[in-house]
Amino acid sequence: MQTVRSEDNPPKKEEFKRPPIDLLQDLKDGINHVVYNPLGNKIVMPLMFLLESVLLKYVIAAIPYTEIDYKAYMEQVEMIYEEGNYNYLEITGGTGPLVYPAGHVLIFRVLNYFTEGMNHIEVGQKIFRYLYLITLLMQYTCYYQLRLPPWCVVLASLSKRLHSIYVLRLFNDCFTTFFMVLFVLLYTLRSNNSTKMSMVISTFGSLVYSMAISVKMNALLYLPGYLVSTYLINEGKLINCLISASVILFWQVIVSLRFLRSYPVEYLAGAFDFSRQFMFKWSVNWQFLDEDAFQDRVFHTTLLGSQFVAVVAMTLCLYPRLPLDAWKSLKAPFTQVVIADLRFIVPFLLMTSNFIGVLFSRSLHYQFLSWYHWTLPCLIYWSKLPMPLGFIWYICHEYCWNSYPPNEKACILLFTLNASLLCLLAINCMRPVIVNIKRKQQ
Numbered sequence: 043m044q045t046v047r048s049e050d051n052p053p054k055k056e057e058f059k060r061p062p063i064d065l066l067q068d069l070k071d072g073i074n075h076v077v078y079n080p081l082g083n084k085i086v087m088p089l090m091f092l093l094e095s096v097l098l099k100y101v102i103a104a105i106p107y108t109e110i111d112y113k114a115y116m117e118q119v120e121m122i123y124e125e126g127n128y129n130y131l132e133i134t135g136g137t138g139p140l141v142y143p144a145g146h147v148l149i150f151r152v153l154n155y156f157t158e159g160m161n162h163i164e165v166g167q168k169i170f171r172y173l174y175l176i177t178l179l180m181q182y183t184c185y186y187q188l189r190l191p192p193w194c195v196v197l198a199s200l201s202k203r204l205h206s207i208y209v210l211r212l213f214n215d216c217f218t219t220f221f222m223v224l225f226v227l228l229y230t231l232r233s234n235n236s237t238k239m240s241m242v243i244s245t246f247g248s249l250v251y252s253m254a255i256s257v258k259m260n261a262l263l264y265l266p267g268y269l270v271s272t273y274l275i276n277e278g279k280l281i282n283c284l285i286s287a288s289v290i291l292f293w294q295v296i297v298s299l300r301f302l303r304s305y306p307v308e309y310l311a312g313a314f315d316f317s318r319q320f321m322f323k324w325s326v327n328w329q330f331l332d333e334d335a336f337q338d339r340v341f342h343t344t345l346l347g348s349q350f351v352a353v354v355a356m357t358l359c360l361y362p363r364l365p366l367d368a369w370k371s372l373k374a375p376f377t378q379v380v381i382a383d384l385r386f387i388v389p390f391l392l393m394t395s396n397f398i399g400v401l402f403s404r405s406l407h408y409q410f411l412s413w414y415h416w417t418l419p420c421l422i423y424w425s426k427l428p429m430p431l432g433f434i435w436y437i438c439h440e441y442c443w444n445s446y447p448p449n450e451k452a453c454i455l456l457f458t459l460n461a462s463l464l465c466l467l468a469i470n471c472m473r474p475v476i477v478n479i480k481r482k483q484q
Contacts (some may be wrong), residue, residue, distance in 0.1 A: 145256025278379025
């Protein structure tokens with residue numbers, strides 16, 4: 043027999059009981075959220091971006107501009123477009139001959155228009171401030187995709203040297219970094235999201251990558267990571283990889299057509315001179331050698347060989363089936379060979395490929411910090427350094443780059459720091475990560 047519930051006697055609702063207030067625990071939870079929880083980046087990133095914008099304005103207003111290379115860039119651009127000289131071996135400026143590809147020339151021709159040569163350097167500083175902030179936004183997007191904790195994200199904004207490189211020096215390295223961050227972001231977005239637009243993304247990414255190379259050759263340090271990542275993003279379809287890679291050559295021809303038509307041999311010899319000698323006194327990484335050893339070809343070959351071994355070891359540890367899959371792709375270039383979880387391996391390969399190249403670079407000058415500083419938050423996080431040690435590592439690293447002039451102690455410390463970070467990456471990350479793979483039946 044059912045009991046009829048009277049409308050006059052509704053069931054009693056449970057009374058809400060407020061949990062006890064613990065201000066100390068709430069404070070701890072809040073700090074933990076904005077320091078360690080990736081969701082805390084929704085608070086930290088906008089705040090850091092605002093602080094960076096204000097800081098850069100202050101730096102431009104309070105610290106005098108230091109002329110190093112910008113005047114030479116302007117002189118070289120004027121020699122090309124005002125005097126009509128397209129022979130790379132004859133184009134020079136106050137600091138020497140033009141040694142950068144045609145993308146560099148195109149960018150600084152535009153800057154020449156806005157700054158009227160050296161007449162309005164303050165305009166150039168504003169442009170580089172915007173360049174820094176746009177690059178930082180892309181970095182933040184990349185960090186957010188990779189779920190970095192906020193304490194790592196903060197590291198991206200702590201470099202005194204990096205701010206100087208952008209708004210007090212106006213180096214072309216900043217534009218290469220812009221294109222490389224955009225390129226890595228595109229590949230990271232694809233690796234984090236399943237999409238049928240792999241071909242479009244890899245093709246556009248290849249175009250952006252080629253733009254970076256056309257500004258400065260240091261972008262080639264990413265090449266091993268680019269090749270493997272493009273192969274994975276295209277699921278092993280070799281024909282798609284070749285189409286994407288052909289875009290690199292296409293852009294190099296288009297941007298340098300004026301020079302290739304006039305003096306092709308001179309352009310290639312000047313813009314892509316792999317045998318160029320660096321000045322020992324400005325080397326930030328090899329001052330503990332003597333100058334003869336620094337300029338020795340055997341030393342250069344050893345560095346190149348070490349870089350090759352490190353990159354191959356890193357790649358094969360993460361993706362041991364690569365040689366077998368590549369062989370299958372050669373036999374069936376139109377066939378899908380592999381579907382993999384790319385969320386970790388693609389950004390890891392790209393950033394560590396560049397980092398290994400930096401470690402074994404023939405020379406690092408102060409402005410070269412921009413090549414890899416933006417990847418340090420990711421590398422430190424992947425190395426599994428706890429926050430206190432991560433900050434100590436970063437502070438020591440920053441000391442090396444701000445030690446002037448380059449000296450033996452700072453160089454030894456820099457090499458030790460970078461080598462130890464690479465070893466930690468190897469210990470903590472060098473294991474097969476492409477394990478959940480579905481292979482198309484042939």
